[in-house]
Amino acid sequence: QVQLVESGGGLVQAGGSLRLSCAASGRTFSTYAMGWFRQAPGKEREFVATMSWSGGTIYYADSVKGRFTISRDNAKNTVYLQMNSLKPEDTAVYYCAAARGVISKSQAVYNSWGQGTQVTVSS
Numbered sequence: 001q002v003q004l005v006e007s008g009g010g011l012v013q014a015g016g017s018l019r020l021s022c023a024a025s026g027r028t029f030s031t032y033a034m035g036w037f038r039q040a041p042g043k044e045r046e047f048v049a050t051m052s053w054s055g056g057t058i059y060y061a062d063s064v065k066g067r068f069t070i071s072r073d074n075a076k077n078t079v080y081l082q083m084n085s086l087k088p089e090d091t092a093v094y095y096c097a098a099a100r101g102v103i104s105k106s107q108a109v110y111n112s113w114g115q116g117t118q119v120t121v122s123s
Contacts, residue, residue: 001112002026002098009094009117012086016121020081022096022114030074033103035110036081038092038119045095045107049081052103059105064090086121093118 008020022034035050049060049070058070067086072079079096094117097110104110 002029002032004096004098004112004114006094006096006114006117009119011120011122014086014088014121014123016086017082017084018086018119020083020094020117020119022079024077024079024098026077029077032098032100034070034072034079035097035099036070036094037097037107038094040092047105047107048094050103050105051079057103059103083119088121088123091119091121
């Protein structure tokens with residue numbers, strides 16, 4: 001497993017941007033698919049974006065497609081989520097997660113999770 005620490009959350013006005021980072025420990029980071037999920041108050045945690053270990057396969061939730069971009073730097077053991085054109089409905093705790101050897105939109109395959117970072121979008 002890898003240990004994950006998110007950063008970059010905060011308060012932003014609608015239409016603004018934020019970039020989340022997720023730093024991973026461990027020498028096998030480059031073999032993991034990395035995903036971002038979010039949980040809004042009173043709602044279940046949901047899929048946002050995921051990227052394969054090579055970066056060759058990427059999936060986005062329909063709600064963020066065209067606004068959010070996932071990327072990774074395997075040399076830095078870090079995955080990013082660039083969030084543009086933010087909306088109040090993007091307000092949530094954002095989590096990064098790691099899945100060994102498989103890419104999926106399903107939370108069930110991710111066996112390492114960060115502690116989360118709060119993103120609040122004001123209208």
